[in-house]
Amino acid sequence: xxxxxxxxxxxxxxxxxxxxxxxxxxxxxxxxxxxxxxxxxxxxxxxxxxxxxxxxxxxxxxxxxxxxxxxxxxxxxxxxxxxxxxxxxxxxxxxxxxxxxxxxxxxxxxxxxxxxxxxxxxxxxxxxxxxxxxxxxxxxxxxxxxxxxxxxxxxxxxxxxxxxxxxxxxxxxxxxxxxxxxxxxxxxxxxxxxxxxxxxxxxxxxxxxxxxxxxxxxxxxxxxxxxxxxxxxxxxxxxxxxxxxxxxxxxxxxxxxxxxxxxxxxxxxxxxxxxxxxxxxxxxxxxxxxxxxxxxxxxxxxxxxxxxxxxxxxxxxxxxxxxxxxxxxxxxxxxx
Numbered sequence: 001x002x003x004x005x006x007x008x009x010x011x012x013x014x015x016x017x018x019x020x021x022x023x024x025x026x027x028x029x030x031x032x033x034x035x036x037x038x039x040x041x042x043x044x045x046x047x048x049x050x051x052x053x054x055x056x057x058x059x060x061x062x063x064x065x066x067x068x069x070x071x072x073x074x075x076x077x078x079x080x081x082x083x084x085x086x087x088x089x090x091x092x093x094x095x096x097x098x099x100x101x102x103x104x105x106x107x108x109x110x111x112x113x114x115x116x117x118x119x120x121x122x123x124x125x126x127x128x129x130x131x132x133x134x135x136x137x138x139x140x141x142x143x144x145x146x147x148x149x150x151x152x153x154x155x156x157x158x159x160x161x162x163x164x165x166x167x168x169x170x171x172x173x174x175x176x177x178x179x180x181x182x183x184x185x186x187x188x189x190x191x192x193x194x195x196x197x198x199x200x201x202x203x204x205x206x207x208x209x210x211x212x213x214x215x216x217x218x219x220x221x222x223x224x225x226x227x228x229x230x231x232x233x234x235x236x237x238x239x240x241x242x243x244x245x246x247x248x249x250x251x252x253x254x255x256x257x258x259x260x261x262x263x264x265x266x267x268x269x270x271x272x273x274x275x276x277x278x279x280x281x282x283x284x285x286x287x288x289x290x291x292x293x294x295x296x297x298x299x300x301x302x303x304x305x306x307x308x309x310x311x312x313x314x315x316x317x318x319x320x321x322x323x324x325x326x327x328x329x330x331x332x333x334x335x336x
Contacts (some may be wrong), residue, residue: 009040009152017044018052025065027171038065045076050085053077057091072307074101081112084305089116090124097127097136110137117148126160142173153184161188162196169209178209194229197221201235209307214245225256233257237268241275250276283330324333 078086224232
């Protein structure tokens with residue numbers, strides 16, 4: 001860090017204060033000190049510098065250099081947004097979308113994402129597409145969803161790749177093209193997006209846009225489950241329960257169903273009730289309490305093997321899931 005910046009920061013120059021603060025937070029040219037860095041950023045933010053207000057908001061949101069405070073994060077994002085700062089607009093939209101420091105309000109989130117998207121912010125464009133796809137703060141409009149997804153997808157945004165890929169798979173908002181849909185989903189899945197990994201797994205499981213390959217389906221379900229995604233855990237359990245792409249292992253299936261159920265995933269709860277005896281469920285709970293996976297110790301008993309009719313129903317549900325899609329929970333701001 002150049003000494004001249006520190007001198008001008010001490011003299012009250014807001015831009016220099018923001019720069020010096022960032023250097024301390026990141027350890028660029030000075031010993032790293034998040035607290036000292038945020039102190040400098042705060043000085044700049046209080047002078048009204050929008051970029052510093054965004055940095056301070058992010059610090060409050062994540063607890064960097066100060067005590068985490070989502071209300072203050074939302075306050076500083078709003079100050080920056082009110083100046084027309086695109087990152088501030090994205091930040092306050094994110095807060096409204098997830099109820100961080102403010103009451104959850106999809107309409108407000110949509111409004112602020114729209115402002116940032118129209119300024120060319122890639123992340124906001126993707127989020128706006130998601131709003132149109134799922135009807136968050138606006139009526140569902142798949143044509144507009146696909147339109148807003150396209151630009152960020154072309155630039156490699158995972159959420160947009162996932163959304164646009166789903167549009168092509170289902171033929172909603174675009175002409176149906178399963179191969180193109182799978183190609184886009186693969187790009188999103190390779191970036192680690194659990195929702196895309198689940199959808200891609202289902203494509204391989206069902207032969208949608210690709211040759212049917214249960215083993216590859218399991219690979220993608222496992223990547224999602226390894227992130228703690230409840231749907232990934234559910235679909236991986238489904239495969240273990242039936243020996244699809246992996247050796248049949250009802251103990252492993254029950255353990256995964258329980259993980260998904262513990263996260264509130266209702267389909268997993270239903271599967272446990274329908275397919276496993278109370279004795280097996282109690283044994284799984286005891287194994288979990290003792291810190292074990294129970295993969296070899298549980299004495300799991302299936303009530304009855306699923307009939308062909310039940311399996312056909314499961315297949316229909318699966319197709320409907322692809323049509324309705326898996327709900328994305330985006331968990332970031334990344335661009336503060």
